Amino acid sequence: MTVRKDSAPATRHTEHTTRIKAPPDAVYRIVADVTTWPVHFPPTVHAVRLSGDDRAERIRIWAFANGAPRTWVSERTLDPDARTVEFAQAEPSAPVAAMRGTWRIEPDGDGGSHVVLVHDYAAVDGDPDALALIDRAVDTNSGAELDALRRAAETEAATGLTLEFSDDELVHGPLEAAYDFVNECDKWPERLPHVLRVALTEDEPGLQFMEMDTRSPDGSAHATASGRVCVPGERIIYKQTTTPPVMRTHNGEWLFEPAGDGAVRVTSRHTVVIDPEALPEAAGGMDLPTVRRKIRETLGANSRATLRAARRYAENERSGA
Numbered sequence: 001m002t003v004r005k006d007s008a009p010a011t012r013h014t015e016h017t018t019r020i021k022a023p024p025d026a027v028y029r030i031v032a033d034v035t036t037w038p039v040h041f042p043p044t045v046h047a048v049r050l051s052g053d054d055r056a057e058r059i060r061i062w063a064f065a066n067g068a069p070r071t072w073v074s075e076r077t078l079d080p081d082a083r084t085v086e087f088a089q090a091e092p093s094a095p096v097a098a099m100r101g102t103w104r105i106e107p108d109g110d111g112g113s114h115v116v117l118v119h120d121y122a123a124v125d126g127d128p129d130a131l132a133l134i135d136r137a138v139d140t141n142s143g144a145e146l147d148a149l150r151r152a153a154e155t156e157a158a159t160g161l162t163l164e165f166s167d168d169e170l171v172h173g174p175l176e177a178a179y180d181f182v183n184e185c186d187k188w189p190e191r192l193p194h195v196l197r198v199a200l201t202e203d204e205p206g207l208q209f210m211e212m213d214t215r216s217p218d219g220s221a222h223a224t225a226s227g228r229v230c231v232p233g234e235r236i237i238y239k240q241t242t243t244p245p246v247m248r249t250h251n252g253e254w255l256f257e258p259a260g261d262g263a264v265r266v267t268s269r270h271t272v273v274i275d276p277e278a279l280p281e282a283a284g285g286m287d288l289p290t291v292r293r294k295i296r297e298t299l300g301a302n303s304r305a306t307l308r309a310a311r312r313y314a315e316n317e318r319s320g321a
Contacts, residue, residue, distance in 0.1 A: 010126030012119070012135060016142040020113045022153035024105045027113045028083040030152055031103045034059050034076075038239055038251050039162075039271055040152040043141045045069060045227040045239040054078060058090065062207070062229045064241065065093075065137040069207040069227045072096075095130035097122045115149065117142050151248070160288050161248075161274045167300055168267040169307035173314030175256055175264045179233050181310040182254045182266075185210050192309055194302055196221065206230045211242075217301050246291060248275035250299075266310055268303035 020027055030040055032054070037044040046062040055078055062071045073091040078084075088100035101119040108114040119138050123130035155161060171178050181191070185208070186200040196213040208228040215221050225242040233256065240250040251271045259265040272295055279288065286294065 010128075010131065011122045012131065012138075014119045014138060014142070016117045016139075016146055018115050018146040018150055019108055020115060020150045020153050021111075022113060022150075022156065023111065024083050024107050024113045026156055027105045027115060027149065027153045028080060028085075030149060030156075031085055031105065032078055032080065034061070037061075038237075039249055039273060041145045041148045042241070042249070043144055046229045046237045052076075054080070062227070062237075063141070064227055065141065066133060068203065069209055069229075071207065071229075072099075095124050095127065096134055097124045097126075113153070115146060117146060155276060160292065161276060163272045163274065163292050163295060164270065165296055165300065166267055166269040167303050167307060168265055169304075169311050170259060171264040171266055171311045171314045172262065173264065173311070173317055175233060175258065175314075177314035177317040178264050178266050178310050179236075179256050181313045182236055182306070183230055183232075185212070185228075188212075188306075191313070192306060194305055206232070214302060216298050218298075246275060246278050247295070248273040248278075264314070266307055268307060270299050270303070272299070 030036065034047045034049065034057075037047045041063075043063045043065070044061060045064070048060055050058045050060055050073070052058050057076050057078070058073065059076060060071065060073050062069060064070070070093045072089050072093045074087050074089050077086040083105040085103040086100075087102070089096065089098070092099055099119065099121040101117065101121075104116040104118070106114045106116070119142065121134055121138065123134055186198050188195040188198050194215050196215060197211075198213075199211040201209045206229065208230060209225070210228060211223070211225045213221060213223050222244060223242065224240050226238045226240045228236055228238040230236045235256065236254040238252050238254075240247075240252075243250050249272070253267075253269045255265075255267040255269065257265045257267070274288070274291060274295070279291065
């Protein structure tokens with residue numbers, strides 16, 4: 001990867017580049033579909049299209065910057081023929097005053113792709129300390145995104161690496177109580193036997209960062225860290241920023257839906273991408289089907305335990321117990 005930075009007193013122009021052993025069209029598809037970014041790009045927790053189409057769109061992104069969760073709205077112009085995506089933050093998150101840039105995906109002459117990620121940005125009030133903070137975030141995130149884009153594009157054709165599954169529970173209690181149980185994860189060590197420790201930070205309402213130690217059914221302990229986007233009474237989306245070595249990414253969602261007759265359906269969804277470079281060493285010699293089964297069993301067991309506890313909590317709220 002190469003980086004070029006041009007400086008001015010209160011603005012920056014940066015270019016990060018990389019080469020990818022995958023066709024330009026395959027690389028462009030990943031960049032263009034922002035809804036898949038949480039699966040592919042480590043900094044991104046959640047991303048949605050607010051309006052528009054495959055030529056011009058308005059999107060909201062929730063992502064980590066310098067270790068803290070942030071959210072902003074961007075407008076993007078997409079050109080599949082030129083394989084470019086231009087973006088500009090419509091609602092920057094302080095200390096960013098302005099942020100725009102371009103993704104350019106070009107043939108490298110050898111069947112692969114040359115990718116350039118351009119950023120132009122400024123800090124609020126031209127603050128040099130804030131600009132330095134943005135410098136670090138752009139540099140770190142750009143490097144992580146280009147590396148993740150390379151890995152995603154080069155392994156796109158591999159089968160069996162992505163695992164998606166869900167568990168659910170019918171709750172005969174208030175939706176708000178079920179939601180509160182999952183939202184108040186700092187209370188999980190008191191409420192869930194498999195949770196040993198939780199450290200929760202929520203500097204901005206609805207944007208959480210949690211560190212958690214859990215115990216698996218086989219007795220082993222695991223430390224994880226996650227960014228969470230909380231939509232009251234509707235859903236909690238999360239992205240693990242610290243995962244076991246065998247997982248490249250782990251994204252999840254808690255969904256709360258009325259189920260009729262005063263009941264609520266709570267669903268736990270998981271999307272895991274297995275790291276082929278970590279097999280078989282990090283998996284203890286297990287083959288891919290065994291790794292998939294082990295991940296399903298471990299994550300599913302913890303989710304089901306949380307779902308059952310949320311059901312009991314909400315139903316006790318209804319009964320006044």
